[in-house]
Amino acid sequence: MSTIVNIAAYKFVTLDDAQALRPRVMECAAGQDLKGTVLLAPEGINLFLSGEGPGIAAFLEWLRADARFADLDVKYSYSGGVPFRKLLVKIKREIIRMDHPAIRPQAGRAPSVDARTLARWLARGSDDGGRPIVMLDTRNAFEVDAGTFEGALDWRLDRFTQFPAALRAHRADLEGKTVVSFCTGGIRCEKAALYMAQEGVRDVYQLEGGILKYFEETGGAGFKGSCFVFDERERLGADLAPAGDVPAGGGAATVMAAPPHEAAGYPLATN
Incomplete structure (x- = not known):
């Protein structure tokens, strides 16, 4: 046990x-x-x-x-x-580095959607107002490779500071849809949602508590693969138990060579 x-x-x-x-x-x-x-x-x-x-x-x-x-x-x-x-x-200067001082979540949170509501939206293919959903993965590319929501947008970020430029390049992907940003534990997707709203993207939500909370409350419905975490467990399955080795190019030996927060913009196992 x-x-x-x-x-x-x-x-x-x-x-x-x-x-x-x-x-x-x-x-x-x-x-x-x-x-x-x-x-x-x-x-x-x-x-x-x-x-x-x-x-x-x-x-x-x-x-x-x-x-x-x-x-x-x-x-x-x-x-x-x-x-x-x-x-x-x-x-640190920021708990998740974004390099945009105007984004101040402590002054007001981004709108959020809880895990069970999102699971319902994904099952029906639209939000409660009938608008199509687009899931936006705000994590680094190697994290996405371990697992993500089916059909989620992946802008192949190497670090979170690249998110603003990626939004400018891919903004058309979000038009006419309800956008749900997500990350491991909630920090990056919250900052991303605030930034998108500031840039005029409408109908943007963050996934409350990130992937880990989603696993805890829904069993991972609609999520394919496992969730990369920045500790020696490497990946967690939807049951929040270690899921085995990460894909080639990742792994504890690579990540633990530097403090976890430096490897991807924040420490973890989540956030």
Whole structure:
């Protein structure tokens, strides 16, 4: 029976004390023998941690005692071992780098669609208003190669900072449709949805909680393959269990050569 609890979570919220918060987060996580990555930035927090259940629970209780994180939404998965090699708590300019300062999710979230509603839309081929749906994968190309929603747009991004240029090149693909952007855990697709709205794309939603939440709540209906994650599990199936080796060109040896957030624009196992 799996004994290790893996959590992924993020929240866009103004943090003007990241430097002071960092050692406190490190002390608490290390004290509970957790491994993984926590990113702190002026725009919020992004974390992927693994450990024994009581340690995870104690850390979340401590973190949520800060009113800014009281409603932190956490995604859970389980494994037989810890998929991270060490604990990192880092301060970044953005928790997901986009290089567009005007995109400030902490000032107001993008419209979202929850997992069960999206599953219903995909099954019928349209949203509740009868408009056709287009799924837009905002992840890096090698992540998409592990698995994605059937028929999703894939703009072959090498890094998330390329998304604005890709939108300009492929904007016609979105016309006349309800656009649902998605990523592993929600951060990239939320920023992407805000950017698209700013650029005048209508009827744009983000998938609330990303692929991992979709797997958790729907069993992965309409998703083909597995979800690439930035830890030693490499890929997760729709049951949120490790799914085996990644396609050629990916893998833990490649990803773990650099901190996970540097490999694709954010740390994970998700977000």
